[in-house]
Amino acid sequence: MRVLAALSGGVDSAVAAARARDAGHDVTGVHLALSRQAAGAGSRGCCTREDARDAQRAADVLDLPFYVWDLSTEFSAQVVDDFVAEYAAGRTPNPCLRCNERIKFTAVLARALALGFDAICTGHYARLVDGPDGPELHRAVDTDKDQSYVLGVLQPHQLAAALFPLGGDTKRAVRAEAAHRGLAVAAKPDSTDVCFVPDGDTAGFLSRTLGPAPGPVVDVDGVVLGTHGGTYGFTVGQRRGLRLGRPAADGRPRYVLAVSPVTRTVTVGPRERLSVTRVEGVRPRWCGPAPTRPLRCTAQLRAHGMAVPALAEHRADADGERVLVRLDEPLLGVAAGQAVVLYQGTRVVGSATVDRVA
Amino acid sequence: MAYLDHAATTPMLPAARAVMTAELHQVGNASSLHAAGRRARRVVEESRESVAAAFGARPSEVVFTAGGTEADNLAVKGLFWARRAADPARRRIVASPVEHHAVLDPLSWLVEHEGAQVSWLPVDRLGRVSAADVTAAIAADPSSVAYVTVMWANNEVGTVQPVAAVAEAAHAFGVPVHSDAVQAAGVLPVDFAASGLDALTLSGHKIGGPLGVGALLLGRGTEVTALLHGGGQERDVRSGTLDVPAVAGFAAAAEASRTDRVARSARVAGLRDALVAAVLAAVPDARLNGDPDPAGRLPGNAHFSFAGCEGDSLLLLLDARGIACSTGSACSAGIAQPSHVLLAMGADEASARGSLRFSLGHSSAPGDVAAVADAIGPVVARARGAGVVAARTV
Numbered sequence: 001m002r003v004l005a006a007l008s009g010g011v012d013s014a015v016a017a018a019r020a021r022d023a024g025h026d027v028t029g030v031h032l033a034l035s036r037q038a039a040g041a042g043s044r045g046c047c048t049r050e051d052a053r054d055a056q057r058a059a060d061v062l063d064l065p066f067y068v069w070d071l072s073t074e075f076s077a078q079v080v081d082d083f084v085a086e087y088a089a090g091r092t093p094n095p096c097l098r099c100n101e102r103i104k105f106t107a108v109l110a111r112a113l114a115l116g117f118d119a120i121c122t123g124h125y126a127r128l129v130d131g132p133d134g135p136e137l138h139r140a141v142d143t144d145k146d147q148s149y150v151l152g153v154l155q156p157h158q159l160a161a162a163l164f165p166l167g168g169d170t171k172r173a174v175r176a177e178a179a180h181r182g183l184a185v186a187a188k189p190d191s192t193d194v195c196f197v198p199d200g201d202t203a204g205f206l207s208r209t210l211g212p213a214p215g216p217v218v219d220v221d222g223v224v225l226g227t228h229g230g231t232y233g234f235t236v237g238q239r240r241g242l243r244l245g246r247p248a249a250d251g252r253p254r255y256v257l258a259v260s261p262v263t264r265t266v267t268v269g270p271r272e273r274l275s276v277t278r279v280e281g282v283r284p285r286w287c288g289p290a291p292t293r294p295l296r297c298t299a300q301l302r303a304h305g306m307a308v309p310a311l312a313e314h315r316a317d318a319d320g321e322r323v324l325v326r327l328d329e330p331l332l333g334v335a336a337g338q339a340v341v342l343y344q345g346t347r348v349v350g351s352a353t354v355d356r357v358a
Numbered sequence: 359m360a361y362l363d364h365a366a367t368t369p370m371l372p373a374a375r376a377v378m379t380a381e382l383h384q385v386g387n388a389s390s391l392h393a394a395g396r397r398a399r400r401v402v403e404e405s406r407e408s409v410a411a412a413f414g415a416r417p418s419e420v421v422f423t424a425g426g427t428e429a430d431n432l433a434v435k436g437l438f439w440a441r442r443a444a445d446p447a448r449r450r451i452v453a454s455p456v457e458h459h460a461v462l463d464p465l466s467w468l469v470e471h472e473g474a475q476v477s478w479l480p481v482d483r484l485g486r487v488s489a490a491d492v493t494a495a496i497a498a499d500p501s502s503v504a505y506v507t508v509m510w511a512n513n514e515v516g517t518v519q520p521v522a523a524v525a526e527a528a529h530a531f532g533v534p535v536h537s538d539a540v541q542a543a544g545v546l547p548v549d550f551a552a553s554g555l556d557a558l559t560l561s562g563h564k565i566g567g568p569l570g571v572g573a574l575l576l577g578r579g580t581e582v583t584a585l586l587h588g589g590g591q592e593r594d595v596r597s598g599t600l601d602v603p604a605v606a607g608f609a610a611a612a613e614a615s616r617t618d619r620v621a622r623s624a625r626v627a628g629l630r631d632a633l634v635a636a637v638l639a640a641v642p643d644a645r646l647n648g649d650p651d652p653a654g655r656l657p658g659n660a661h662f663s664f665a666g667c668e669g670d671s672l673l674l675l676l677d678a679r680g681i682a683c684s685t686g687s688a689c690s691a692g693i694a695q696p697s698h699v700l701l702a703m704g705a706d707e708a709s710a711r712g713s714l715r716f717s718l719g720h721s722s723a724p725g726d727v728a729a730v731a732d733a734i735g736p737v738v739a740r741a742r743g744a745g746v747v748a749a750r751t752v
């Protein structure tokens with residue numbers, strides 16, 4: 001196959017590309033330049049020139065043709081603007097899912113297929129398994145590294161053109177292999193933050209982008225406890241950074257329970273009020289055939305969160321498509337905007353974007 | 359492999375390789391007084407004479423540098439500082455907008471950090487400036503002009519500039535002129551004295567010499583302020599122990615260009631004409647950018663726009679078929695930017711992005727042209743498909 005390997009500049013994608021090549025594929029490397037320097041006119045770089053250089057170095061070591069594809073316009077429109085708008089609307093988005101869905105497996109995939117490539121290879125830790133209905137997406141063997149959650153938006157035609165060579169291995173083994181292959185990125189630390197907020201200060205990024213929008217912090221009875229600089233600095237379930245000064249009357253820690261950008265109100269309260277047993281989502285994405293009957297499954301609401309047993313139902317009516325998920329055990333702190341990803345065993349069934357919880 | 363990127367760098371000529379490798383076996387700092395130093399100095403000075411003879415300069419006018427970029431920086435910044443030191447009112451630089459980044463970026467640096475102003479010359483659709491516009495730009499306020507800089511020939515579209523006429527126009531106001539002749543040297547008759555220029559940039563690796571060496575030809579009356587301070591080796595204008603093997607290799611390439619240039623350029627132009635004909639036959643709506651008249655164009659240059667394609671896609675597909683070419687100047691490789699040269703020539707952003715440069719040189723052969731003739735039709739068709747898909751997903 002002709003394979004386009006997305007090289008981020010990190011160890012995982014480099015080893016994935018190497019394995020694809022060793023498997024006999026004709027591999028070409030691309031680094032996706034996703035965000036442009038704020039410098040504006042005349043800037044030729046992306047957010048991390050080192051990453052681009054590391055990616056190129058890896059491609060050189062592996063003797064792969066290497067190109068940089070500028071997707072900064074698409075990324076900014078599809079991922080960054082959406083991220084900001086979601087926070088502004090009081091929701092908590094996951095930009096990695098969005099990027100996988102819209103950038104890597106739509107814009108890049110379309111271009112790759114048009115250029116004559118058969119598949120895209122990435123360093124995600126997830127497995128593709130041939131099933132009766134086509135390729136199935138499964139959790140990685142290394143449960144600590146498993147990234148199937150952020151791929152839960154991929155539909156069959158996208159999975160059919162994907163290659164995830166690392167899903168059967170541990171991160172340790174991948175690092176050791178990188179060192180063995182002479183890839184200088186072997187010891188590079190994992191990236192963890194939102195890539196377009198390189199200093200990790202999401203609240204700071206949002207307040208710079210959205211400007212100050214101060215409002216009250218209230219308790220469940222509406223008593224004003226303090227003020228905040230913008231609701232977008234808060235996520236349901238958050239405990240730190242409330243800066244309320246005086247402790248709660250009962251001395252127990254307080255958590256963000258609700259974020260209402262319209263009234264600019266952040267509501268805080270005790271931990272048990274975060275408990276959620278029913279999650280509703282919109283924009284379902286099925287990794288295989290859409291379920292036609294209520295589905296026994298497990299539901300996961302964060303990239304590295306626990307999956308809890310659940311009953312999920314796909315409904316299509318005048319309001320559009322919805323997914324209703326009843327959790328067998330309560331989960332704490334589920335925010336609108338998060339993705340609910342559904343699994344059967346290790347297989348990813350699909351996902352939806354949470355818009356209501358109860 | 360069909361190597362069609364001679365404008366990025368061209369293979370070393372056998373004579374240059376021989377002289378340089380022989381020199382790598384020697385020891386000697388050209389500034390030393392002992393025998394080894396004297397021997398090295400002799401090599402450097404003979405090289406200086408060869409370079410001077412090849413490009414119509416006097417030996418004392420040759421300032422060796424570590425390449426074209428350094429020579430351009432020395433001219434652009436050094437002339438500005440020297441002219442301003444002599445007369446603080448002279449802060450305005452008249453420049454063409456199609457210069458290489460080795461000129462453009464020091465210009466914008468001077469604007470940002472040194473209070474310089476740039477008057478950009480208009481260019482026509484072929485990317486050419488006119489002497490009349492130089493006159494007009496200076497005449498607007500003659501006492502404010504530090505100097506004029508216009509390249510001899512453009513690295514992307516190959517358009518040859520009327521540098522002698524530009525020099526004459528500027529000299530009417532007593533204003534000095536620099537020209538980046540990196541792409542012209544070795545293929546066009548570049549004669550420093552006859553051109554009337556005050557400063558001229560050369561680069562070793564574009565004429566069949568080694569990488570990392572070049573020269574600024576600097577008229578004897580022309581002052582520049584140094585960029586690199588130290589031992590003062592080159593007329594006190596440039597410091598640093600000279601790279602004797604590289605200088606010797608550069609000189610050998612200059613020498614070869616003096617003897618072989620006319621025949622070589624005629625042969626290269628013939629291949630280029632065949633390549634242009636083949637591309638236009640395979641892709642009838644391809645557009646040749648730059649001057650269609652061979653007299654106004656570098657002999658090895660063929661530059662096209664392919665509507666509906668991304669230059670990157672073309673490059674990737676041609677590379678996969680063993681054809682090496684470029685979307686423009688290698689210095690802006692990495693993230694593709696629409697070419698400032700094409701934009702200045704009036705191209706829209708989309709066609710500026712869908713462009714490709716094939717550049718031929720001394721080692722080019724008919725087989726290279728045949729490879730392009732075979733590949734270009736299917737490659738453009740495929741890239742067009744990808745271009746359309748990419749646009750739809752945005």
Ligand SMILES: Cc1ncc(COP(=O)(O)O)c(C=O)c1O
Pocket residue numbers: 365366424425426427428430458460509512513538540541561562563570571572687688689
């Ligand atoms: C017109 C022009 N000027 C300057 C340069 C830079 O020369 P060098 O590579 O020797 O630094 C180049 C090479 O890309 C060029 O084409």
